[in-house]
Amino acid sequence: MNFRQSLAAAWQKNNSLLCVGLDPDPAKFPAHLQGRDDAIFEFCKSIVDATADLVCSFKPQIAYFAARRAEDQLEALIAHIHERHPGIPVVLDSKRGDIGSTAEQYAVEAFERFGADAVTINPYMGRDSVEPYLAYPDKGVILLCRTSNPGGSDLQFLEIGNSGGEKLFERVARLVATEWNTTGQCALVVGATFPAEIARVRELTGDLPLLVPGIGAQGGDIEATVKAGRTADGTGLMINSSRAILYAGKGEDFAAAARRVALETRDAINRYR
Numbered sequence: 446m447n448f449r450q451s452l453a454a455a456w457q458k459n460n461s462l463l464c465v466g467l468d469p470d471p472a473k474f475p476a477h478l479q480g481r482d483d484a485i486f487e488f489c490k491s492i493v494d495a496t497a498d499l500v501c502s503f504k505p506q507i508a509y510f511a512a513r514r515a516e517d518q519l520e521a522l523i524a525h526i527h528e529r530h531p532g533i534p535v536v537l538d539s540k541r542g543d544i545g546s547t548a549e550q551y552a553v554e555a556f557e558r559f560g561a562d563a564v565t566i567n568p569y570m571g572r573d574s575v576e577p578y579l580a581y582p583d584k585g586v587i588l589l590c591r592t593s594n595p596g597g598s599d600l601q602f603l604e605i606g607n608s609g610g611e612k613l614f615e616r617v618a619r620l621v622a623t624e625w626n627t628t629g630q631c632a633l634v635v636g637a638t639f640p641a642e643i644a645r646v647r648e649l650t651g652d653l654p655l656l657v658p659g660i661g662a663q664g665g666d667i668e669a670t671v672k673a674g675r676t677a678d679g680t681g682l683m684i685n686s687s688r689a690i691l692y693a694g695k696g697e698d699f700a701a702a703a704r705r706v707a708l709e710t711r712d713a714i715n716r717y718r
């Protein structure tokens with residue numbers, strides 16, 4: 446199955462549009478994991494095993510692993526997800542973007558080294574910088590469009606000259622949906638903190654999958670997000686929450702606490718589908 450098919454199957458099987466983000470910060474780990482060499486892997490594995498039946502995808506953020514020289518633990522974690530929870534797609538969040546020859550190496554990193562099913566990419570350098578990822582026909586390529594952070598407006602919300610008022614994020618959405626997505630591998634990132642723009646991106650892109658971070662710790666509204674972004678069949682979204690789920694509990698039962706919040710979040714999303 447390719448990324449899009451796995452995602453559709455996971456939406457269905459787990460009745461879920463929730464993506465659990467894996468952003469492991471050792472400073473926030475429970476005491477019993479502190480100081481262990483494999484703490485990052487063990488923490489994330491516990492979260493994954495406690496929530497795998499509630500999600501449509503997992504999204505490890507590479508910086509949290511690379512900053513601690515823990516890329517080997519990221520490799521082991523993705524292998525664990527594939528082995529123990531087959532069918533749940535893994536989105537490697539690395540927001541890469543570079544000229545083609547370098548992008549080829551990033552594509553090898555994401556898909557061959559780490560075994561991710563999809564990767565987040567910055568579209569700023571244009572189509573040829575994205576093609577090396579599209580050369581992997583089974584993989585998903587998720588392009589930043591309207592990011593959830595306040596500074597996202599600095600560039601993404603600017604109107605493009607001689608375009609009749611088209612904003613940069615609208616151009617990205619239109620370009621990706623019409624010209625870049627010839628193989629059906631593309632998806633877009635749109636922040637839950639900007640529901641009006643989620644609706645606009647949905648309008649421009651048909652049924653393209655949208656990765657939507659920004660609920661939970663960043664305060665995005667679940668009802669507004671789902672209503673703005675769902676497709677006609679009530680899918681189309683990977684709604685990411687990281688910190689609100691990962692750090693729901695501080696003690697040895699942190700994974701059970703994470704499961705409770707993941708369940709509440711999945712059900713809150715489902716109320717508006």
Ligand SMILES: O=C(O)c1cc(=O)[nH]c(=O)n1[C@@H]1O[C@H](COP(=O)(O)O)[C@@H](O)[C@H]1O
Nearest residue numbers: 506538565592593658661662663686687688
């Ligand atoms: O590409 C992303 O995943 C992403 C895009 C964006 O616009 N905003 C955003 O927060 N993210 C990521 O989504 C996660 C959000 O984490 P929480 O705010 O803890 O739920 C982090 O891993 C961010 O790097």
